[in-house]
Every structure is written in structure tokens, then in C-alpha cells.
Amino acid sequence: MKDGLVRRIVKGAVRLLWTVELGWRRRVAKVLGRARYRLGGACERCAKCCEEPTIHVGALVFYVRSLREAFLFWQRAVNGFRFVRADREARSFAFECTHFDRETRRCDSYSSRPFMCRDYPRLLLDQPWPELFPECGYRAVDTQGGGMRDAIDALDTSDEQKEKLRRRLHLVE
Ligand code: SF4
Numbered sequence: 001m002k003d004g005l006v007r008r009i010v011k012g013a014v015r016l017l018w019t020v021e022l023g024w025r026r027r028v029a030k031v032l033g034r035a036r037y038r039l040g041g042a043c044e045r046c047a048k049c050c051e052e053p054t055i056h057v058g059a060l061v062f063y064v065r066s067l068r069e070a071f072l073f074w075q076r077a078v079n080g081f082r083f084v085r086a087d088r089e090a091r092s093f094a095f096e097c098t099h100f101d102r103e104t105r106r107c108d109s110y111s112s113r114p115f116m117c118r119d120y121p122r123l124l125l126d127q128p129w130p131e132l133f134p135e136c137g138y139r140a141v142d143t144q145g146g147g148m149r150d151a152i153d154a155l156d157t158s159d160e161q162k163e164k165l166r167r168r169l170h171l172v173e
């Protein structure tokens with residue numbers, strides 16, 4: 001169902017807050033040398049990330065029932081995300097997006113899509129070992145992988161094997 005005016009305004013306000021907060025956090029991480037990965041490649045609009053949007057949450061939201069319910073209610077009412085399941089190990093919630101048309105693979109409210117959709121998959125770069133969908137045109141690039149790149153270049157093996165290693169170790173620019 002397409003977003004109406006009220007939803008668009010609420011989502012716009014939340015987006016602004018997220019942009020400022022996350023932008024600040026990322027700048028600090030970069031200055032402190034904690035931003036290990038950067039994003040390479042580009043979006044190829046495969047829409048894989050719309051099939052089951054997943055949100056990693058803090059322990060309080062995951063385990064405290066009232067907070068969890070409030071969070072899931074917000075996702076349903078504002079973002080149009082219908083709760084599907086919780087993953088205790090990853091401490092995340094998976095959703096079905098009511099804006100996603102599975103036949104056309106298009107978003108019916110693209111201009112007001114939530115911040116997490118615009119930012120995807122940058123948030124994954126904060127993980128120790130970012131795993132993107134194989135279909136995704138983006139890739140995580142290890143900014144500290146120079147030495148490893150040189151070591152792979154020097155290996156006595158085929159170019160194909162070297163490329164495989166580079167891909168597996170997030171070394172492809
Ligand atoms: S809101 Fe749009 S961009 Fe975000 S998951 Fe749903 S269909 Fe995809």
C-alpha cells in the first residue's frame with residue numbers, strides 16, 4: 001500500500017534523525033580508524049534486499065517484551081514491515097515488506113522508503129565479517145587488506161584461484 005502524506009512526513013523526520021546520527025557515528029569511527037570496510041560496486045536493482053528486510057536490534061528491544069512490541073508496531077504502522085520471525089543468535093527481526101511487489105520487484109513507495117532501505121548495505125560494514133547477498137552489486141572492501149593483496153599476487157597459483165581468494169577475503173576494489 002502506497003504511503004500517504006502522514007506516513008511520508010513521519011518517515012522523512014525519522015530519516016533525517018538517522019542520517020545525522022549515523023553520519024556522526026561513521027565520521028567518528030573513521031577518525032578513530034575503526035571503519036575497516038568501505039563499500040565497492042553499485043546497486044544493480046535486483047531487489048534481493050526487499051524480499052525479507054531484516055533489522056538487527058539492541059538487547060533491550062529484543063528481550064524486553066513491551067519494547068519489542070512497540071518496535072514491531074512502529075515497523076508495521078510506519079514502515080509497512082510485517083513481522084515474520086526473530087533470530088535470537090543474530091538478535092534481529094525479519095519482516096515482509098508490504099510495499100514490495102514480488103511480481104514486478106518494485107517498491108510502491110520508493111521516494112519515501114525508510115532510511116535502512118536507502119542505506120543498505122552500508123550498515124553491514126560495521127560487522128566483523130560483512131556478508132552481502134551473492135546477487136548484490138555492492139561488495140565490502142577491506143581497507144586494511146593491502147598486505148594480503150600483495151601476498152595473493154605473489155602466490156604461485158592460477159589467476160582464477162587468486163581472484164577467488166580476493167573475493168572471499170573482501171579484497172576486490
Ligand atoms: S520499503 Fe521499498 S525499498 Fe524498502 S524494503 Fe520495502 S520495497 Fe524495498
Ligand code: SF4
Nearest residue numbers: 043044047049136137
Ligand atoms: S541487494 Fe544490493 S544490488 Fe540488489 S537492490 Fe539491494 S542494494 Fe541493490
